[in-house]
Structure formats: structure tokens, C-alpha cells
Amino acid sequence: MKFYVCIKQVPDVNAPLQIRDGELLQDRDRMILNAYDASAVEESLVLTEEHGGKVEVVMVGPDKARETLRKALAMGADNGTMILTDRPDLDSTAYSRILAAFFKDKDYDFICCGKQAQDTDAGLTGSMLAEQLELPYVSNAVGLNYENEKLIVRRQGDAGQEIIELPSPGLVTCSNDMNEPRIPNLKGIMQSKKKPVDSITPEDLGIDIGSIELSTNILGFEEMPERETGKKFEGDPDEIAREVARLLDQEAGLV
Amino acid sequence: MNTILTYISVSDGKIKRSSLEVLSKCRLEAEKNGLKTAALIVDENASSLAEKVRPYGPSEVYIVEGSEFKNHLNSPVLKAVSGAMNTIQPKVMAFASTENSKDILGALAANQNAPALPDMSEFELTDKGVKGKRPVMAAKIISRVEAVGDPVIISVRSGSYDLIESPSEPQIKKLDFTVTEKEIKTTIREILTAAGDKVDLSEAQTIVAAGRGVRDEEGRKLIDELATVLNAGIGASRALTESGVYDPSLQIGQTGKVVSPQLYIAVGISGAIQHTAGMANSKVIVAVNKDPDAPIFDITDYGIVGDLYKVLPPFIEELKKLKSN
Structure with a gap:
């Protein structure tokens, strides 16, 4: 069974960030493997460990994002491809077009993606890629099994969970609720240094990255409107509980 | 070309309030820009739901009906919505942000070669497309974004806009729809409904x-x-x-x-x-x-x-x- 996992390097959303003149200032040293992608890597590894097969990771990004690709290899992926670009403003459409060009002549059973990137939370690239490759897909997977050459995907829907059979070749986008991604051990880290990584450019895939005109753009950033800090009640539990209940009724009219 | 189309989300036979919020906002945007407001209902019993969107003022309600929509599966919904977009040629296709609309948004955008802006908390039409705001970085900050194109596909967070009534006498138009088993490819084996999960x-x-x-x-x-x-x-x-x-x-x-x-x-x-x-x-x-x-x-x-x-x-x-x- 051959898995490809599409991964992305993202800023750590837990790191402090600042906005100045509409620009987002972030600590560029705190770039990490997107948590949803880490779950996709983990799940592919678990399935190939059980049923046999290979896991290859692919990433679009700048050269300095290589450490993130190495992390996926240290987790246990067999090899990787780095599609190098320094262009920082690519949107989901651009990412999915580059990936679609990469996958055009590849053989695989399943492509796994994180369901969204944790910085933009857009969640578009996976299904855009599936549509371009004309693959059946399932999004927001919270569990995967493999039976009779099909992935049995547990998908979290609006109300309940759906158990969906996805034939090969197919694409699945993963939630981080499906597993706890392994932390690479020393052996994994040492081995990852010897694992093959192909470095290619979008131009190698027939895409002129400089001339891509984006149809969605970020115009700037602004702070969330601050919530006024309300009242904090400390003291006798019985008293403060009853007081807040009365205030909810009198002040907010919510009872 | 001259229509703002809102997808009406249906869950358990009931219309989701969040999609009526989107319809309400789309009607205001349509009036401001001299466009028509239309609603699209894709459901097993879509016809019986048309009456429920009337209070929010669409001039047309498009219906796609079929047993394929009994349970959510992305391929038939994607085919129905892209088919409707090909027929109606809307300027904007708007969804309420739900797990089911997230499921098809990217694929629909790729299918229609249209830009997509997901999970908006505010939006308005511009000469070139749509602009607005969306929370990013785990909703710690807001990103101001624009999409340039025709059509533009968007989804809107629930609670972003109020319901506004403005009853109309819409034309109900049924769109033809067929899908073969071969086209669907994926199969639902089972639905696990959460016990006691009564309140949406x-x-x-x-x-x-x-x-x-x-x-x-x-x-x-x-x-x-x-x-x-x-x-x-x-x-x-x-x-x-x-x-x-x-x-x-x-x-x-x-x-x-x-x-x-x-x-x-x-x-x-x-x-x-x-x-x-x-x-x-x-x-x-x-x-x-x-x-x-x-x-x-x-x-x-x-x-x-x-x-x-x-x-x-x-x-x-x-x-x-x-x-x-």
C-alpha cells in the first residue's frame, strides 16, 4: 500500500504574535509541522506498519522548511519530496495546483492531507487536490481502517459520525482527533538523515511560479475586537453562585 | 452573472438557521449591488422546504431533489451544486460554514475554477469579487481578505449576521439531477448518531x-x-x-x-x-x-x-x- 502525505510548515499558533501597521509579526523560529498533517503522517504509518507498504511525504515550501520534512521522516516516513518555492503568498488554489502537477504521473493508493492548516484554518487544499486529480475523497477523518483494498474512514459530520468506504486511489483529509502523533526518537532522527529527499521546483512540474496570479489575497491583519473583561467572583461558593445566577437574570435577561 | 446564490443547509429535514443568516445578508448585498437573491436547496425533500426560505426574500428558489441526498456524501452534493452553478451562473455562491459545506468547498472551487473564501465573519461584494474578514491563527487575530473573480465561493461562520425577514413570492425552479453509482465511488456503510445529541x-x-x-x-x-x-x-x-x-x-x-x-x-x-x-x-x-x-x-x-x-x-x-x- 502506497501512501503519500502532503505536509506543510506553519507558524506555531501558541507563539506570541503581534500586528503592526496591518502586518503580522511572528517568531519565525517557531515554525512547526502542521498538527493536522502530523496526524495524517501518524495514521499512514500505523496503517502501513499493520498492512505493509510505504509512506512518502511531500511538501511545498522554502528551503528552510526542510527541517519539517525531516521531522516527518524521523517519525518514520520512508522518503520525501521537497517542492521548493520562496513565494510566501501562495493560496490554497496555488498549493493544490502545484500538488496536482506533482501527483499527475505518480502511482499511489491513498493521498492523506491534514484537514486544514492550523494558521489559516482554510481547509480547502485537500478537496481542491482531489477534484483536480478526479479522486474520490473523504474529509475530516477521525479514524481510518484498511479492509479489502479500501480505506474505511470514520468521518465527523455535523451531527454524528459517518463510516465511509473509500476505494483506491483516493484522498482523505485528517483531523487531529484520530491519534497522538509519535515524537521521533533518537533512532528515527538518525535514520531520517539518510532517507532520500528529492528536491524539485514547481518549474520542474511545468508550473511557472512567478507568474501565478492569485485569486485570493490577504490585505492585512487586525486585532480581534477585545472583549471587555467582566466581573470575577470569589468567595463563598454558595453566595457567589447565587449572585451570578441573579445577575444573569437581571442584567443579561438570560434566565 | 446577476445573482447571489445561497446554499440552504438542511440537517435532519430541517433548515439550519445559519444558512438563513447567510441568505439574509446576501439579500442585503444583492439589493445594494442591483443583483438578484436566490436560494438553492439540495435535499431528499427539497420541495417541501422551499416555503421555509420565503420569509428571507429570495426571488428564486432552486430545488435539487433526490434520494442520494438522504445522508450527506460529498460527490452527489458536489455534482448538484456545480450543476446548479453552471445553470444559474451566480456572481457569488454563499454557504453557511458547516462540516458538510467544508466537505465540498475546496472541490467546488476547483471544479468551478473559482476563488474561495472559507469561514468568513464579515463579507461584502466589491467591483472585482468579494472582500471581508476571517479569524485566523486559532481565532487569535483577524485576516482581511479579498477574492477576485466571478463567481466567488464563500462560507460564513454561524452567528455572523442576524436573520432579517423580507417575505417574497419566489419562483420555484426545479433543476434536473442524475448521478450514477459509478460517479459516486464512495459508499456510506453506517451512520453513528450520538446519543442524546438533540440540540444542534x-x-x-x-x-x-x-x-x-x-x-x-x-x-x-x-x-x-x-x-x-x-x-x-x-x-x-x-x-x-x-x-x-x-x-x-x-x-x-x-x-x-x-x-x-x-x-x-x-x-x-x-x-x-x-x-x-x-x-x-x-x-x-x-x-x-x-x-x-x-x-x-x-x-x-x-x-x-x-x-x-x-x-x-x-x-x-x-x-x-x-x-x-
Whole structure:
């Protein structure tokens, strides 16, 4: 069974960030493997460990994002491809077009993606890629099994969970609720240094990255409107509980 | 070309309020820009639902009906919506942001070669397309974004806009639809519906949410009681859905549902950004936490510092008293 996992390097959303003149200032040293992608890597590894097969990771990004690709290899992926670009403003459409060009002549059973990137939370690239490759897909997977050459995907829907059979070749986008991604051990880290990584450019895939005109753009950033800090009640539990209940009724009219 | 089309989300045979919020906003945008407002209903019983969107003023209601839509599966819905877009040629195709619309948004954008802006908290039409705002970085900040194109596909967070009635006499137009088994490719084997998952959290006016502090059967009973008194939906933080205490469909946060009720009561929830990303837009927030420094208190209107096991019983009793008066 051959898995490809599409991964992305993202800023750590837990790191402090600042906005100045509409620009987002972030600590560029705190770039990490997107948590949803880490779950996709983990799940592919678990399935190939059980049923046999290979896991290859692919990433679009700048050269300095290589450490993130190495992390996926240290987790246990067999090899990787780095599609190098320094262009920082690519949107989901651009990412999915580059990936679609990469996958055009590849053989695989399943492509796994994180369901969204944790910085933009857009969640578009996976299904855009599936549509371009004309693959059946399932999004927001919270569990995967493999039976009779099909992935049995547990998908979290609006109300309940759906158990969906996805034939090969197919694409699945993963939630981080499906597993706890392994932390690479020393052996994994040492081995990852010897694992093959192909470095290619979008131009190698027939895409002129400089001339891509984006149809969605970020115009700037602004702070969330601050919530006024309300009242904090400390003291006798019985008293403060009853007081807040009365205030909810009198002040907010919510009872 | 001259239409703003709103996708009407249907769940369990009922129209989701969030999609009517989007329709209300789209009608205002259409009037401002001299465009028509239309609604699209894709459902097993779509015809019977057309009447329900009339109060929100569409001039046309498009219907796609078929047994394929009984349970959500992306390929038939994608085919139905892209087919409708090919026929109607809307300037903007707008969705309420739900798990089911997220499922098809990217594929639809690729299919229509259209830009997509997901999870908007504000939007308006421009000469070139659509611009607006969307929360990013676990909803810590807002990104101002634009899409240039025709059509533009967007989805809108629930609670971003009010329902506005403006009844119309829409034309009901049925669109032809067929899909073969071969085209569908994926199969639903089973649907696991959460027990007691009666209140749709994304629509609930009041939510009681449980976090790590709720650690046993007694705590869950208190949550249930509080929810019953307030006629509230029950939600949970990731800690409690992952450990299996609450059903995963009840998870609120960056990974789970984004909610914006009138009243949100966070019980035993510390307030990590991954959780607040899903609830910070609630109108009034109450928190019960024994740690006075818990980050949740930064965004609460009424913060109760105390042990939930000691706070909730008198809180529930007092609420009951107030209700009966």
C-alpha cells in the first residue's frame, strides 16, 4: 500500500504574535509541522506498519522548511519530496495546483492531507487536490481502517459520525482527533538523515511560479475586537453562585 | 452573472438557521449591488422546504431533489451544486460554514475554477469579487481578505449576521439531477448518531460546556442538570471528547464546532486558545473554574472562581428559583 502525505510548515499558533501597521509579526523560529498533517503522517504509518507498504511525504515550501520534512521522516516516513518555492503568498488554489502537477504521473493508493492548516484554518487544499486529480475523497477523518483494498474512514459530520468506504486511489483529509502523533526518537532522527529527499521546483512540474496570479489575497491583519473583561467572583461558593445566577437574570435577561 | 446564490443547509429535514443568516445578508448585498437573491436547496425533500426560505426574500428558489441526498456524501452534493452553478451562473455562491459545506468547498472551487473564501465573519461584494474578514491563527487575530473573480465561493461562520425577514413570492425552479453509482465511488456503510445529541450546537442559544474539571459521573450529572434548567445544548472541550467522556460531535473549538450562542457557560474549562477559537464570539460568557488565573477568565463576563462541585448545585437551585418566578 502506497501512501503519500502532503505536509506543510506553519507558524506555531501558541507563539506570541503581534500586528503592526496591518502586518503580522511572528517568531519565525517557531515554525512547526502542521498538527493536522502530523496526524495524517501518524495514521499512514500505523496503517502501513499493520498492512505493509510505504509512506512518502511531500511538501511545498522554502528551503528552510526542510527541517519539517525531516521531522516527518524521523517519525518514520520512508522518503520525501521537497517542492521548493520562496513565494510566501501562495493560496490554497496555488498549493493544490502545484500538488496536482506533482501527483499527475505518480502511482499511489491513498493521498492523506491534514484537514486544514492550523494558521489559516482554510481547509480547502485537500478537496481542491482531489477534484483536480478526479479522486474520490473523504474529509475530516477521525479514524481510518484498511479492509479489502479500501480505506474505511470514520468521518465527523455535523451531527454524528459517518463510516465511509473509500476505494483506491483516493484522498482523505485528517483531523487531529484520530491519534497522538509519535515524537521521533533518537533512532528515527538518525535514520531520517539518510532517507532520500528529492528536491524539485514547481518549474520542474511545468508550473511557472512567478507568474501565478492569485485569486485570493490577504490585505492585512487586525486585532480581534477585545472583549471587555467582566466581573470575577470569589468567595463563598454558595453566595457567589447565587449572585451570578441573579445577575444573569437581571442584567443579561438570560434566565 | 446577476445573482447571489445561497446554499440552504438542511440537517435532519430541517433548515439550519445559519444558512438563513447567510441568505439574509446576501439579500442585503444583492439589493445594494442591483443583483438578484436566490436560494438553492439540495435535499431528499427539497420541495417541501422551499416555503421555509420565503420569509428571507429570495426571488428564486432552486430545488435539487433526490434520494442520494438522504445522508450527506460529498460527490452527489458536489455534482448538484456545480450543476446548479453552471445553470444559474451566480456572481457569488454563499454557504453557511458547516462540516458538510467544508466537505465540498475546496472541490467546488476547483471544479468551478473559482476563488474561495472559507469561514468568513464579515463579507461584502466589491467591483472585482468579494472582500471581508476571517479569524485566523486559532481565532487569535483577524485576516482581511479579498477574492477576485466571478463567481466567488464563500462560507460564513454561524452567528455572523442576524436573520432579517423580507417575505417574497419566489419562483420555484426545479433543476434536473442524475448521478450514477459509478460517479459516486464512495459508499456510506453506517451512520453513528450520538446519543442524546438533540440540540444542534451551532444553532443553540445557550450552551453548557464541560472541560477537564468535570471528572466523574457526579460532574456530568451537574452538567446535565444545568443544561436542562437552561434548555441548553451540551458541549465539551477536546480533553473530554478525546477521553470518550462526551461524544466527539460535541467538541467545541478550533478542531470541533464554532459556536456563538447568547449564553455560554464554561465549566471546568481552562480556556486554551484551541477551545476559545470556537466560542469567543458568544454573547455572554460565564465560567466556573477553581484556578483564579485560568485564561478563560480573560474573556468571561461573569467569572466564578470556585470548585464546580460546590458552585453548580446552588447555581442550579437559584436558576430554578428564578425560572419559577
